[in-house]
Amino acid sequence: MSDGTSPFGNTATIYKDRDVLRPDYQPEELIERDEEINKYASALEPVLHGWAPDNIFIYGKAGTGKTATTNYMINWLQHDAEANEESEDVTIVNINCDGLTSSYRVAVEIVNTLRDDKAQIPPAGHSKTTVYNWMYEEFNELGGIILVVLDEIDHIDNDDSILYQLARCESMGKLENGRLGIIGISNDFSFRDSLSAKVKDSLCEKEIMFPSYESGELRRILVDRAEESLYDDAYDQSAIALSAAFAAQDKGSARQAIDILRNAADLANANGDDKVSDDHVRDAKEHVERGRVEDMIDSLSPQGKYVVQAIAIAERDNQTPIRTKNFYSLYKKVANSEGSESLSGRSVRDHLSELDMIGLLTSERKNEGLSNGAYKMHELDVSLDSVLSYFESTENER
């Protein structure tokens, strides 16, 4: 198609500012989170008087504005602290714990964000104590008030010693020069309970719960974003309402609602249509769902993928919900046919419960007493088509 005309085709656009619909966009104003902002403000307010902040634990499902609200709050906090003579220097250490599965890794990440490029430390090799000591050195050098934000804190499994270290470093005399506050952000409601008692008490001094958005709230958020990002006559109100309704029906996630709208607008743009319509939104929803499923499966280990493949086969053959025992023999066939050894039943149970956690499938506990005992029934929790098409397309790559 190199005929001398621009490969970008028609450059007319329905977008005023497409960045507003990108997932990493930080809005200047937050809608529908007033109550949470108030609670947040009262927990952080002591900082402005030079006092130590409370530790804050934020929880709520994905896409409920936890991260956006946190960024909003710390921006204001730094702004006001600079303007206020009474307050000390405020340093924010913003860590996303995604991919940081252990206390050790989190400590390494904290040290590395505070150090310059030359003095970075590797993700393994040293002892935990060494890394903690380096971390305290960095804190002491900074002084003032240090706020450690740990986003997706639930990704740290088992060992919560980093949280203990951070929560208690003042009382253990490790921090001589400054005050430290922790903001923990979690999607997972059960994470709080899985913490050891001593960590729970100190980390959760203030708790703020972010409820899922309802359809009406999502619509107001979307209307606001649409006004900023799209030209007035480039979308139907019903398309906005439909995007909001889809997202509300699923998880009540604002991110998802905005994703759907952006994809719909991209579709309209690519087709050369001058308006985002309901049909674009419907197609976009399919596309977003498919992408989400692909991302989830992509992130799994090879064995995790066989488990997904097996549950999809069970679903296709109308065998779901399927009992763990029956699933296990099906899984073994799948793994073997893919040329792999099969895992023990115990490991497959672990994979199943992990897939339940991330939302690819759902498991229901049953119990039929003496004859049938206690067991679980599993079935797919996402569209079968998107899972099957994932495996068909990776099949072709080989």
Add this chain to the structure above:
DNA sequence: ACTCCACAGGAATTGAGGGGTG
């Protein structure tokens, strides 16, 4: 009320693989 099935899922361990220090 008590037993007992057939699993669920916690705990400890292993072995290969990332990296460190002297």
Add this chain to the structure above:
DNA sequence: CACCCCTCAATTCCTGTGGAGT
């Protein structure tokens, strides 16, 4: 180089559990 620290997927061993059967 020898020896140490941390990680990750998986294994083995084991205790917990809720209701049908007695």
